Amino acid sequence: MTYTQFKEGKFNKAIFGVGSAENHGFHLPFGNDTLVSHAIAMAVAQKVEGMLVLPPVNIGVSYHYDDFPFTLTLRPEVMIEVLKDLLNSTIRQGINRIIIINGHDGNIAPIEIAARSVKVANPEAFIASLDAWWIKAGELLPQDTFEVWNGLG
Template identity: 75%
Template structure:
């Protein structure tokens, strides 16, 4: 029988029998992803990564995902729902606090959405100060990390980047092809000047709700992305387990 790792599917007996000492939390969004990907793309991908990691590493409990994110900058495209940054920070702080006070202080977060990066930074650092024995590790931009881990010729356009672009569309085609309508896929590589980052609204970059080139997406590319990301997080957790989740000066004590 396949081991249970997903909190909503478990009861107290399941929890006690599995001896969980780590948790993994997916944080996503509910927003437009072009004309071809589902509104829940960011949550679906982050949760799929979390579940696969937990299946491959002992002692990892997958928490219920956070399905809303900070998406003000996408709200010109329907049907986007958004939290205020301060709301997401407080939600994350509460979830992290509850987890630690329930006795697990080894926490991995997989983020699926760019607008969540700053709130995650604020929330996790705030909780780290309050609970210094906790270890909180955040994969804040899997779409960037996949491009760093894969061969440079994996993607055809813009390094696979883009909101609902080549990379994100590929991983969705691999994981959830039933939710994709690729016949409607359109995107554009935005023209941005070199220099400090411009804080854009998405309708300034594309008329399609997508950037990059989703028409270049394939399930094969998506499988490579998924596998390399899972391997990356699994390797991290196994290394941390070997080191007793100690790092920096603590490793020398």
């Protein structure tokens, strides 16, 4: 997106995915959590006028997967600060309605802490997060959807 496209877009809302950089077994790609959360953000933005899709956060809190090959991780306190900076930057650009689509279990608490902290400092802001899309998807999709690959979807 160019400067002109941003200005002409009349964006008043933003959405972004938060994922991880970890191994997802033999059947899913590295970065799967980021790819899925970003795809959900893109799909939402197509249906909501004035919704800007921000770049996804590609690395999350994954230290609990350190035993698996090529896991990259941020410490929880670093993740909180990264998210706070992203949220505050978005608000400074005049967009104070923000949705976070989380794609990774280790990010749930840091997202909640960051969102609450930014909301306290910016009471006019509306910050919502979908903490675990896979739970809602499990309620909406056919019962056997996640049974492939021994439940690893």
